[in-house]
Amino acid sequence: MxxxxxxxxxxxxxxxxxxxxxxxxxxxxxxxxxxxxxxxxxxxxxxxxxxxxxxxxxxxxxxxxxxxxxxxGNLNPEKDYPSPSGKLPISASDPTLSLTALSQDKVNAQYFFDEAALNFLANQCKNIGASKIICMGAPRLHFHLRQKLKSFLLDLDERFADYLGPEEFCLYNMCNNHFFYNRKPFEKFLEGTSSDQLLIVTDPPFGCRTELISHTLRSLRKLHNRINQLPSTPLSIFWIYPYYSANHIRQEMPEMEMCDYRINYTNHLRYTNVGKQSRFCGSPVRMFTNVPLKLLQLPAEEGYKYCQKCELHTAKENLHCNRCGKCASVNGQSYRHCQFCDVCVKPNYVHCINCRRCTQREGHNCSFYQTKQHCWLCGHKGHIETSCLNFRNRKSKHSKGCLLCGKQNHRERRCTHRTKYFRENHFMNETTIQSV
Incomplete structure (x- = not known):
């Protein structure tokens, strides 16, 4: 559920x-x-x-x-290969260069990686030592990799059955982990691989619910472990998705972290750095992964740098904040640290004393805005600290600064007095807070 x-x-x-x-x-x-x-x-x-x-x-x-x-009587058993067309696979280096891209944004819109993104993803496969790649909804990457690595394409576009045999392709619905053809060739592809040899790269339509995709990823992991008689072992994942969906992804898979590399597509007007309609701070599409970010190398020639303090590669616009202890930007802009929020925010944000936060604009509806915030005391969504029921009964004597200690140089999230009032548990990038 x-x-x-x-x-x-x-x-x-x-x-x-x-x-x-x-x-x-x-x-x-x-x-x-x-x-x-x-x-x-x-x-x-x-x-x-x-x-x-x-x-x-x-x-x-x-x-x-x-x-x-x-x-x-509507069970739909797996079809047998070959594909319904009955044709033998056609030899082609990359049919995505000539096929008309599907355009239903809600389910099967096809936006193909540009050459830089293909090279980046291929290099990361090499960096982490992956020898077999599952390309889930990423056909152009499959055709890019298949000359150097073993790759298997899972895709809902049946046209690829005309170009690839069953040892490389299966018609597949990533929203429910359904194989339309016999999945035995795919299971054979999984045989004999350890968890550090296999990588799943998925590029779902951005209208897909993250619950469905995460469920599929876990199902493929279970299948791999069962075939290879492994314990419950995680598989490496590259999940291509917009940065603004980070919270939805982490809600389902807390272990996923966002890489700063901006993924560009060749046939999308906005998700690219080329053209008049491109976004001023570049494509919003990123790569979320459970692979340690320290293992990924972002190309300097494309505007990325290595942060010595974070010990990982990041965008050159992403400035390290000593107070936050990280390079905080996620959207391609250079964030700034707000001394009142005690957190890094977008450069155009304005601080609201009433909301105790920086907001997108002045003159906003404070009551409505506060219902969308996470409380810095209890961590729950729907209120801010001054309305926190878990803390209101304690009758804080402090009306300004930190509600826990009254100091002005930090907010409740960083207060050393937190342990008097709250117990926090951290596991796989997820934090749960309980009142003491």
Missing amino acids: FENKGEKLLLEIEEYDADPENQHPRCDHGPTVLFYRESQLPIEGYFACSAHRDSKLCNFHLPADQWKGHSL
Whole structure:
């Protein structure tokens, strides 16, 4: 069960090897997802397509209480290779250079990496010692790598079956981990690999829910470990996604960290550094990974540097903050440290005394803005420190500066008195806070 608090939507995903009694109904795109809306009382679930949330693309919709198991007869078993076209694979160095890119942003929009991004990703594969690559929704990278490394393409575009045999390609829905063809060739690809030899590179449509993609990544890890008789061992992951989705990714996979490298596409007007419509601070697309960032090398010729204090590569605009102890920028701008917030913020932000934070503009609605913030005391979203119920009963004597000690040179997050009031647990980049 997963939750996206922004949409008040709960969803339940079927495991690949689920018991027959627990299997979900199928649409043309594999097992459906069971959705719930918290705003509906009583909460009623419904099954819908995992890949297409637009009813014009897939109109499957079934109330959960109407699902009677296999009696509906809509199980969709794996197809046998060869592809439905029956053609032999066509020899081509890279068909993505000539194929018309799919353009449905919600499910299968195809934006292809530019040459610099391809070289960057290939170099990182070499740096971490990966010898086999799963390209999940990254066809151009597969054709770039296949001459030097062993690569397998998992993609929802059936046209690639005309260019690749079953030992390199399987029609695949990454939103529900569904193999449309026989998955045995893919399982054979996984055989004999250790966790440090295999790398998953995924470039999902940015409209995909992060809960679905993270579930698929975990399912592939389980499959790899089972085939190779390994314990619960993590696999290296490169997840290509916009930087502003970082919180959604970390909510599902706290171990993922963001690399500063900006991924550019050849056929997107905004996600590139070329053209009049490109963003002033470059593409917002980054690479999230569970690989230690210290192992990644960002090219100096493209505007990256090595930070001696952080001991990793970062963008040249990303200035190190001694107070924060890191290079804090995430969007390509040079952040500045606000002495009132005691944190680095975007250069155009303005501090609001009432909200105790820097905001995008002056004259904003403080009450509404505060409902979107995480409290620096208890860590919960929906209020700021002066409204914290977990601390209000303690009747702080301090009205300015830090509410815990009254000093002006820091805020509650850095206060040495925190341990008197809160117990914090840190695990895999995730922090939980409890009142003492």
